[in-house]
Amino acid sequence: MRSVHGDFSTKDIAEEDLDTILNACVRAANASARQSYSIIVVQDRAVMKEYLGYAGSKALIFCVDYNRIVSMAEHLKHSFQVEGIIAFITGSVDTALAAQTAAIAAKSLGIDSLFTNSLHRGDMKRIHRQFKIPEEHCFPLVALILGYSTSEPRYLKGRLKRGVIHYDTYHNLTDEELKEIVQEYDDPQKHLGSIENWKEQGFAHYLDWFYNVWSTRAASALPQRLDRFYEVLEKAGFLENPRMRRDAQTG
Numbered sequence: 626m627r628s629v630h631g632d633f634s635t636k637d638i639a640e641e642d643l644d645t646i647l648n649a650c651v652r653a654a655n656a657s658a659r660q661s662y663s664i665i666v667v668q669d670r671a672v673m674k675e676y677l678g679y680a681g682s683k684a685l686i687f688c689v690d691y692n693r694i695v696s697m698a699e700h701l702k703h704s705f706q707v708e709g710i711i712a713f714i715t716g717s718v719d720t721a722l723a724a725q726t727a728a729i730a731a732k733s734l735g736i737d738s739l740f741t742n743s744l745h746r747g748d749m750k751r752i753h754r755q756f757k758i759p760e761e762h763c764f765p766l767v768a769l770i771l772g773y774s775t776s777e778p779r780y781l782k783g784r785l786k787r788g789v790i791h792y793d794t795y796h797n798l799t800d801e802e803l804k805e806i807v808q809e810y811d812d813p814q815k816h817l818g819s820i821e822n823w824k825e826q827g828f829a830h831y832l833d834w835f836y837n838v839w840s841t842r843a844a845s846a847l848p849q850r851l852d853r854f855y856e857v858l859e860k861a862g863f864l865e866n867p868r869m870r871r872d873a874q875t876g
Contacts, residue, residue: 628782629737633681633772642734643683646771649730650685653722661712662720663690663763665756673770676755678743681772686744687724689716689863691762707762713863720766731771739770749853760860783816785809807832 643666651660667673667684674680691707698705728738744752744765752758752765787806788798798806810817810831823834858864 628739629681629770629772629774632775633679633737633770634775636682636773638682638736638771638773642731642736643771645734646685646727646730646736650723650727653719653726655719655722656715659694660719660723661689661691661694661716662723662766663688663693664723665758667756672755676743676752677768677770678741678746679739679770681737681739681770683771685724685727685769685771686756686765687720687767687769688758689713689720689764689766690759691716692759695762707862709863709865713764713858713861716764717766724767724769727769727771735773736771737774738772741768741770744768745850745854749857753857760857762862764857764861764863781816785817 647664647666650664655661665686665688667677667686670680670682673684677684677686691705691712695705695707724740728740731738744767749765753760756765758765785806787802787809807830809815813821818831818835819839820831820834823831826834826838828834828837855864
């Protein structure tokens with residue numbers, strides 16, 4: 626697997642290939658056979674570019690979504706309780722499994738992809754407005770851009786295993802192991818980092834750049850981002866505390 630960052634060609638995905646991808650991703654494992662997600666297929670490249678930051682042949686917006694389940698319960702004269710943060714975590718797992726399955730299915734067809742969290746940048750309300758996403762019981766989790774790359778990558782992106790994989794029990798890293806991880810990130814042959822020119826910027830280690838530049842920049846925008854997240858999640862009902870609601874009803 627690899628990600629394509631912005632250099633998708635103008636070649637379109639055949640409808641039968643898109644159907645294959647969608648049929649595969651809805652087969653992903655999910656809790657209680659509920660499929661607590663929705664998928665919005667975006668086909669307009671200009672809309673993709675404006676709202677998702679990238680333009681491929683197709684884009685799939687994967688949303689944690691309980692509206693279909695709630696509506697079916699109401700249709701059959703039943704009730705269904707969306708369990709706040711528990712429902713959000715469970716639904717996020719279901720949604721992520723479907724999204725990853727879509728990416729794998731696309732790759733099996735020779736179609737490239739890019740996962741992006743651009744849905745959460747800036748004013749999240751505009752995403753809801755543009756794609757008519759319900760405010761209640763629904764949260765846009767991740768977007769998957771699909772298309773064909775204009776060029777082959779010079780290398781496959783590296784991935785860390787040390788400190789990520791644990792056998793039998795969780796293992797806290799020793800100082801020596803932490804030093805070895807720093808060295809792994811610094812090794813230009815492993816391509817673990819997100820940039821290559823960190824030395825040219827005056828840093829002794831790649832992780833010095835990561836913590837001093839990338840993380841600092843992200844931290845400066847964190848208060849506003851958290852406010853936006855909490856607002857959207859509260860409206861969706863995913864931050865509601867069921868115990869507080871029960872106490873209010875019985876008090």
